[in-house]
Amino acid sequence: MxxxxxxxxxxxxxxxxxxxxxxxxxxxxxxxxxxxxxxxGRPLDLLRGRLTKITVAMLLLNFAFNWGYWGLQTWLPTLLQDKGLTFDASLGFAALSALMMIPGYVSASLLTGRFGRKKVFLVYVVAAALGGLWFALADSTFELYAGNFVLSFFSLGAWGVWNTWNGEFYPTALRGTGYSWATASQLVATTVAPSAVGALLAGATGFTATMLVINAFMVVTALLAVPLPETEGRGLE
Structure with missing residues (x-):
């Protein structure tokens, strides 16, 4: 590059x-x-003037979005075993879920040029949350597969949009610094989420309750995206 x-x-x-x-x-x-x-690249400039609200929402969104994703993916085989699948079957399930991420990425990239980053991101995150709810309340193997496939398709499509959109909030002088803060927020969530979900499972919280907690972070992600500015078609500073 x-x-x-x-x-x-x-x-x-x-x-x-x-x-x-x-x-x-x-x-x-x-x-x-x-x-x-x-x-x-002065870091404190990210918290001045009009950039303050953007930076706060951006950091919280990166944390919530990454928490929801890694909280699920790290423990997906264990969660599936709680629903009666064997370990081998749960690994196969996770592999099929990963395949659904590819068309999610492609579809989101095609739609952003027509509808904008913000609209596509919000639709995909909400759809992922609905898929997560379906997955959490599944009563059959079919519902487990269908709910998680919807969740995988839309959550990774949303990630593709977010990684682009996130890089366009700041002027050139601050873009690298802003994106490094975003990455740091993601890494904090990546560190915390697996341990937190593991603690829920160790406390015998159960599949449905654990999934609902994870899914709540997807809902928070959508809410945090609402005040962020659309950047599609806008000249970068």
Whole structure:
């Protein structure tokens, strides 16, 4: 991946910036960039002015979304055994679920150009939460498969949208810093979620209750996305 043309221009590397545009096929590849002169990457700037609400919502969303995903995926074979599947069958189930993630990614990428990142993300997260509810309340093997396939399809489609949308909230001077904060929030959730779900299972909470707790984080994810700005088609600063 080449460096951002804005980043290169901010460091006086105008010709390298133009070369990146040439490689991308941009009609503006002969342009001379005018860039801001402020110092780049100051972390506290993420919590100033209009960016404050975006940063807080973004960090909480990354935590909730990653918590819901890894809380489920880490313990999926164990949860399925609680529903009567053998260990081998539960691993096969998880593999089939992973296959459903591929069309989820593809469909979301095709839809964002037409409907925008925010709308597609919200629809996919809500659909994933409904699939998780179906999975949590399943009374048959068919419902287990169908609910989890819906959950896998839409949750990973939403992840594909989010990883792009998340990178577009900030101006170039802060984009790398903002995305690193997002990644840090995800890593905290990735660390906490497996242990928390394991504690629920160790406490004999049961399949349905544990799944409902996990699914609640998907609902929180959708709510946190509502105030975030749409970036589809918007020029990056």
């Amino acid at each position: 080449p460096e951002s043309p804005y980043w290169l221009a901010a460091r006086g590397r105008q010709e390298e910036a133009r070369q990146v545009l040439r490689e991308l096929g941009s009609p503006d590849h002969d342009a001379t960039f005018t860039v801001a002169t402020e110092r780049v």
